[in-house]
Amino acid sequence: MKPLTPDDRARYEWQLWAEDFGEAQQAKLKGATVLITRVGGVGGALALQLAAAGVGTLVLAHAGNLRVNDLNRQLLMSPSGLGQPRVEQAAKRLREFNPLITVEPVAENVGDHNVEGLVARADVVACCAPLFSERLCLNRAAVRQKKPLVDCAMYDMELQLTTVVPGSSPCLACLYPVEPPNWKRQFPVFGAVAGAVGCMGAMEVIKLLTGIGQPAAGRMLLCDLKTLAFRQIQLRRHPRCPVCGAT
Ligand SMILES: [Zn+2]
Numbered sequence: 656m657k658p659l660t661p662d663d664r665a666r667y668e669w670q671l672w673a674e675d676f677g678e679a680q681q682a683k684l685k686g687a688t689v690l691i692t693r694v695g696g697v698g699g700a701l702a703l704q705l706a707a708a709g710v711g712t713l714v715l716a717h718a719g720n721l722r723v724n725d726l727n728r729q730l731l732m733s734p735s736g737l738g739q740p741r742v743e744q745a746a747k748r749l750r751e752f753n754p755l756i757t758v759e760p761v762a763e764n765v766g767d768h769n770v771e772g773l774v775a776r777a778d779v780v781a782c783c784a785p786l787f788s789e790r791l792c793l794n795r796a797a798v799r800q801k802k803p804l805v806d807c808a809m810y811d812m813e814l815q816l817t818t819v820v821p822g823s824s825p826c827l828a829c830l831y832p833v834e835p836p837n838w839k840r841q842f843p844v845f846g847a848v849a850g851a852v853g854c855m856g857a858m859e860v861i862k863l864l865t866g867i868g869q870p871a872a873g874r875m876l877l878c879d880l881k882t883l884a885f886r887q888i889q890l891r892r893h894p895r896c897p898v899c900g901a902t
Contacts, residue, residue: 696849
């Protein structure tokens with residue numbers, strides 16, 4: 656565990672007052688590495704909150720260049736970066752915001768070719784990908800390597816959040832044994848909805864890393880921001896899940 660410095664104590668003072676949270680928990684955040692897949696509307700908000708909280712190392716995986724229609728939700732970007740790689744802009748913004756942490760950009764989306772190595776580096780995985788293929792790929796690697804995974808998802812004005820703790824909770828493949836058909840990469844997004852689930856996902860990561868609170872393992876939070884209806888559903892492990900069935 657890395658000891659806190661006077662700069663750490665000064666910067667994180669207000670969260671050190673939180674119930675059940677103190678220097679030992681802050682030091683756990685400082686020593687932790689979190690993999691964040693995609694740093695757009697959801698993952699950008701999650702990454703910014705983890706940078707603010709002092710998670711020591713953030714590994715960002717995101718391919719592609721910034722387009723003008725990303726700017727209604729991708730808060731780590733700026734118009735001066737149009738046409739430039741998004742992950743580099745996200746890393747620069749996070750380093751400027753918190754010089755006490757390390758940010759490592761990877762200009763690739765997660766797939767079978769890189770997922771094992773990326774997940775192996777992380778203490779917790781934060782999945783903020785819009786595609787089921789990516790989410791399920793990350794889920795397989797996280798369960799195989801026994802790494803907790805926070806899954807943040809949204810569509811239009813609805814968001815959903817769950818946490819996979821391998822060995823004790825259902826995994827994403829229990830919920831989605833096959834990829835939903837006709838799922839498109841482009842769908843309606845308000846930045847505020849994406850940011851809301853990103854911030855909630857960041858708190859799940861902080862809870863997992865420090866042991867405070869109760870992560871959403873075995874539960875899924877569903878929020879409809881159109882009506883402000885929040886509900887939780889209990890999730891069941893699929894007895895013949897091809898991913899977690901044998902763990
Ligand atoms: Zn499963």
